[in-house]
Amino acid sequence: MLKKIFLVFKEKKLLIKKLAFTAVLFGLLVGSFLGGVFYGAWQAGESVNPKKVFSSVINRTNNQPKEIDFSLFWDVWTRINQSYAGDIDDQKRVYGAIEGMVAALGDPYSVFMPPSLSKDFKDDLSGDFSGIGAEMEMRDNNLTVVAPLSGSPAEKAGIKPKDIVLEIDGVDVNKYSFGEAIRKIRGPEGTQVTLTIFRPPSEKPFKITITRQKIHVSSVAWEEKDGVYIARVRQFSFDTVPLLKNLALEMTRKNVNRLVLDLRNNPGGFLDTARETWRLFSDKDPLLYQKEKDGNLKPLGGIGTDSPFLNTKLVILVNNGSASASEILAGAVKDYNRGKVVGEKTYGKGSVQELQDLRDGSSLKITTALWLTPNKLEINKIGIEPDYLVELKDEDIKNNKDPQLEKAIEVVKSL
Structure with missing residues (x-):
C-alpha cells in the first residue's frame, strides 16, 4: 500500500500550497550531489577543481555561457570546519544547500523537502497526520495560514485563513526555516502548542493555544x-x-x-x-x-x-x-x-507543482x-x-x- 501511494505521488502533479524554505546560502547549490565527493577529497588533502566537473552553464536569457566558480562555496565549507565552535552535521549542511538553491528561485511553491518533511507532506495528502490541521505557506516573507482544515484543532481554536504566525511557543518564527517551523507546530497527540497570531487589519498580536490531535480526514x-x-x-x-x-x-x-x-x-x-x-x-x-x-x-x-x-x-x-x-x-x-x-x-x-521523489526519501516540489x-x-x-x-x-x-x-x-x- 505504501509503495502504491508513493508511486502515485511520484507520477501526479500537485497544486498543494506549501511554503518554500528560508534560504540558507544561495551559493550552496552543489551540495546535493557533490558534497560527498568534494568533502571526501578535502579530508584526504586533495585539491578538487570544480571546473573539471562543472565546465559551464548556459544563461538562458542571453544565451551567453558563464563559468561558475565554486571556490567561494568550498572556502566557506572549509572555514566552517576549521572555525565553528559547535557540532557540525554534514548531512544537514547538504540539505541546507539544496533548500537554499530552491529558495533562491523566489517561488513560494517550489520547495526541497528532506526525508522527514517529505513524509509529513505525503501524510498530509493521505489524510493521516498529527498536529493542528492547518495549511501554511510563506507569503510576503510571513508564515501565513492558507486554511485550517474543517473540524481540525486549528479551526476549533479560532485559526483563520491569512492569519500570520509570529511566534511558536514564544520563539520568533524567523529563527526557523519553514521545515523547522512546521515540525515545531506539529507534535505528539495530546500536547499543546501556543502560536502568536497577527490578524490584519488588527494591530495587536494575540496568542492561541492549540491541543494537537491525530487527524484522519x-x-x-x-x-x-x-x-x-x-x-x-x-x-x-x-x-x-x-x-x-x-x-x-x-x-x-x-x-x-x-x-x-x-x-x-x-x-x-x-x-x-x-x-x-x-x-x-x-x-x-x-x-x-x-x-x-x-x-x-x-x-x-x-x-x-x-x-x-x-x-x-x-x-x-x-x-x-x-x-x-x-x-x-x-x-x-x-x-x-x-x-x-x-x-x-x-x-x-x-x-502547478510537480512532486519528484529523490533517492534518499527526500523530494522536490517544483512549479x-x-x-x-x-x-x-x-x-x-x-x-x-x-x-x-x-x-x-x-x-x-x-x-x-x-x-x-x-x-x-x-x-x-x-x-
Whole structure:
C-alpha cells in the first residue's frame, strides 16, 4: 500500500500550497550531489577543481555561457570546519544547500523537502497526520495560514485563513526555516502548542493555544438539508472522486437534484483529481489551460467518461481559503456557466507543482506551469470573484450562523 501511494505521488502533479524554505546560502547549490565527493577529497588533502566537473552553464536569457566558480562555496565549507565552535552535521549542511538553491528561485511553491518533511507532506495528502490541521505557506516573507482544515484543532481554536504566525511557543518564527517551523507546530497527540497570531487589519498580536490531535480526514463529507445536498470537499485527494460517486448514487436514490459543493478553506490537491472531479459535473473541455515554460498554452480537459452530476443544479461555495484546485473548479463553473459561485473571492494560486521523489526519501516540489481558466483568465495572486458576494463575519460565527451557506442554498433552489 505504501509503495502504491508513493508511486502515485511520484507520477501526479500537485497544486498543494506549501511554503518554500528560508534560504540558507544561495551559493550552496552543489551540495546535493557533490558534497560527498568534494568533502571526501578535502579530508584526504586533495585539491578538487570544480571546473573539471562543472565546465559551464548556459544563461538562458542571453544565451551567453558563464563559468561558475565554486571556490567561494568550498572556502566557506572549509572555514566552517576549521572555525565553528559547535557540532557540525554534514548531512544537514547538504540539505541546507539544496533548500537554499530552491529558495533562491523566489517561488513560494517550489520547495526541497528532506526525508522527514517529505513524509509529513505525503501524510498530509493521505489524510493521516498529527498536529493542528492547518495549511501554511510563506507569503510576503510571513508564515501565513492558507486554511485550517474543517473540524481540525486549528479551526476549533479560532485559526483563520491569512492569519500570520509570529511566534511558536514564544520563539520568533524567523529563527526557523519553514521545515523547522512546521515540525515545531506539529507534535505528539495530546500536547499543546501556543502560536502568536497577527490578524490584519488588527494591530495587536494575540496568542492561541492549540491541543494537537491525530487527524484522519476524509476528503468529502455531506448532508441533506431542505431538499439540497451540501458536500464539503476538504481537499482533492485519493478518495475524493470515489466519495463523490457514492454521493451521486445516494442523491439518485433519494431523487435529489440540487447540490452545493462547499470548497471553503480547501487548499487544493492533485491536479488529476480536479480533472476527474470536473468530468463528474460536465462534459465540456478544456477545464483549464496550462501555461508552460515556453509560453505555450496546453489545454487540459476532464478525465473519465462518467458524469453522474451532469444535470445536477450546482452552486460552488468558496472563500479566501479556497485555492489552487478549488479555484480551477470554480473558474470552470463560472466560464461555462455550469452553475453559480457564492461566497468570497478565492485565494489566487494559479500555478502547478510537480512532486519528484529523490533517492534518499527526500523530494522536490517544483512549479512547472501556470494555469488559466477556460476563458484564458489568469488568477495567480488575483483570485476568482464569486457571482454572489457574501461575507462570513466574526459575529456570524459567534452566533453559529452561516450566511454564505444560506445564500448558496437559496441560489441553488432558484436554478
